[in-house]
Amino acid sequence: MADATTAPRTARARSWWGWGWADEHPDDAECIAMGALLPGTLPRPLPIPRVADLRIGRPAAEPPRSLAHLVTADPGVRAAHAMGKAYRDVIRALRGRPGRIPDLVARPANGQDVADLLEWAGGHGVAVIPYGGGSSVTGGVEYRGDAHQVVLSLDLTAMDRVLEIDTDSRAARIQAGALGPALEDQLRPHSLTLRHFPQSFEFSTLGGWLATRAGGHYATVHTHIDDFVQSLQVVTPAGVGTSWRLPASGAGPSPDRLFLGSEGALGVITEAWMRLQERPRHKASAPVSFADFPAALRAVRAIAQSGLTPANCRLLDPGEAALSGAARDGRSLLVLGFESAAAPVDTDLAQALDLARAHGGVTAVPSAGSADGAVGAWRSAFLRMPYLRDGLARMGAVVETFETATTWDRLPALIDAVRDEVGAAAREATGHPATVNCRLTHVYPDGAAPYFTVLAAGRPGDEVAVWDHVKDVATDVLHRHRATITHHHAVGRDHRPGYDRQRPEPFALALRATKTALDPHGILNPGVLVD
Template sequence: MTDSSTPGPSGSGSPTDRSWWGWGTVDQALSDAECTALGKLIPGAADTPLPVPDVPALALPKVRVRPPSALAPLMSSAPRDRASHTYGKAYRDVLRALAGDVSAAPDQVVRPRTEQHVIDVLDWAAEADVAVVPYGAGSSVVGGVEYRADARHGVVSLDLSALDQVLEIDRVSRAARIQAGALGPDLEAQLRPYGLTLRHFPQSFEFSTLGGWLATRAGGHYATLFTHIDDLVESLRVVTPVGINESLRLPGSGAGPSPDRLFLGSEGTLGVITEAWMRLQERPRHKASATVVFDDFHAAVEAVRAVSQSGLHPANCRLLDPGEAALAGVAQDGESVLVLGVESAHAPVDARLTELLALARDHGGTPMSGGPDGGDTAARTWRSAFLRMPYLRDALARMSVVTETFETACTWDRAPELYETVRGRLTEVVREVTGAVGTVNCRFTHVYADGPAPYFTVIAPGRRGAEVAMWDEIKSAAMDLLHDLGATVTHHHAVGRDHRPGYDRQRPEPFALALGAAKRALDPAGILNPGVLIDPTAPAFNDSKPAAFSDPTTVG
């Protein structure tokens, strides 16, 4: 399968090409005039948008490594390939790309077409002391695909986009064997003729891959029950520098620690996920949705807790606080808004939606609209805003507005304090850092019987040239707050490099020791995504063979 959105080696391309510097496709990005108009809505924003650099004008670092002849047909050092594989799509990535800073660009981009190619690349890289950064579709927002680690002879970006096929479907067990490079839309298109779906729809669905979802433990479409990609995994096949790890296809097992769990969330630092057997579902035929407004946010939180503990398992259960509801265009008068959705492949869902609405009413909620799919205008408005938001973020970034998100999860008993403390304290931090009054909004993206996953949005005017430093200071304060409040540093954005300080504090020390041991055992040369999850020491060499850790007791 050909990925028509993959940019070619030149600096030019069709309007539907992926943007090398920002989110999504070139044709969907806001124009200079639209950026300027949007910036006028933020007091203190810049008057004109930052220009988008042309790829040929970028000062890319010199290529340090050349591929061996056997791998040369798979590799590219073309400027557009290198530039587009330098960063992910976080706010700080977008700003550095707009500044023309591509100093972290890989030397080569390699696109394996078979699993054997992946093996060959890892073998060569270990011998040549070349770092390998696995790359799905580059939508990381936590520095997961950016090389920032120890000095190596070179670095290659391992782009798995050519491994994009559904290889096998077990209709009886309702599962499929899928290659890791399959983009969300391509994956679903291959399942559709069978009446099946993975039904995992993160916001990055169009621009992310199955392997990326697995490596980062991505959160998807379902706000309850099957919230993470973990819940849909039957088995994994992973290429490590010391061999292939393939787990048995099983509905469940009590045979010791799970071999899949070791690699889920490993972010390319322990091995390269090449295939997975994934649990599928019948495509839903019955859907209904509704939105409910609340005058009091904390009453809305109690309603969502009741919903999450009811066993009704709505597919959608997004709670927007007043600021977030206004930003999405679904409320303007200080209300909080709850977006509910239910679906089924087998039976009508109207009765279930009625039960959910009754719970919301019991806590002071007032339904705005609702009914069969397509009948809820507010829900459609929210969904449209949700999908468009990354493009608006990029436009505001061009106007030197500090605008980014972070997410977490906590237990229900801590949720009210977390919401008030984070919003209150971070509003103060934003004022201290930017000198302006910004906004800190919140929504719940996923909810569990024991707690929610709050997702915060920060918007404030920045100072041209200092935007990245400003956000880094705000984000650092946010991570400190989450740690102090006993919340996780990330619910579904992954760790990458940006969340490392918070992750290091969150994980237990014995687990850090075990993770370090796993890294040394599976990646003895330390070539895989160095700096993610744990810190390798400088490579030591013995008989010209690189070793990842000079001190076997050292862990991050």
């Protein structure tokens, strides 16, 4: 076993109201330029909100002296923990209506601190909202309702160390509060990687990935964090549980599976042993364009069912390709990429390109080891998009994104229905033209995960109602087409209606019983998954 070192902390300021780094947000001129592309937006951007304007009151309770060193009531810290980073959250902050602000924010240093905080909270009816990087886009880290007088945000980011590395088994014991960059920085000296890179990588934690069953950037095979879990340590009001480290087990229902995706409603994940991989040394990528989107879908299906395992297999429809700047010629674009730690991948890429060409794809010369213009443009836009969304929100635009997954036989009809019905709902609600774009983010032999973007000018001051209506229509479309309410963004509170319709009732019964047994006072993330 090798000890790992703590990664250096950064002093760069996070945005309390929007995505990511405060200094990365578009300035007023860029916001106005983006707004000009959507008729009906505001003439000037909404001002960046200030914490001082929220008039945050004193907390409704104080922690006991034994826990005071872990807890703060600082207004700025409390405001930053009031919401996640969905469009709904951003526009509420811009309009000065962020919702219930937590009374206190705790930053435990270890599992015992978490247990002590839960014991105090349970005895005093304090709602506890587990909080990692705060990047939830489904209402997963906020409190809604009035059943609890006191709300505590439980921020785990002080628990950010890689504690042990087992190089023989290629695994590491990692604290749940480690943000993506800090985690990888601690693994890099050992030439190892977790190989989990969601869009929120900079601003999300291992515990958050586990609690939401997060999907990573890689398009095939190990698409979700679930695949890398060796064991979990979870602190619940009923006690602490640690599963065994095993490569595999057939011993009954998996204890890890109970807490993966539980979103802090059943317990707080404090540590995990995670399977690691060698860092890739061989990479190759290439873009493929298609005149016909249905043909592009068939090409991706052929690649997914071929036995090839591309790290990237993102299909962008013409609107999404134009939005990202990867292609503006009215064609769809497939971004293909392969990587390996063991051997060159040029042959794999060539075989995938042959399959794409057989379905009408037009390829450029592949770029081994680096991306060409189209692939590079897509990658830059992928990382920049959340900041641009916030800029559009400042212009009063409505920007909704949602993702799902379904089988190949249902996929074309689902995409058509979303474009037609969700687009019509956005047009009706706003009175302005609406755009609905689609891309595939993850692909499997039996289906794919489409990701939709809805853009329209909003109704000034009423943007949340418009967003809620579009979300309701999208939820109904997904349900009718037997597509999951979420492939990788979690349930939270925003997807709860769709989740209630999707899950079998006997499972719901078991989940409610589990909630009662593990959280008898009902303090953990109230309203998430079960009532």
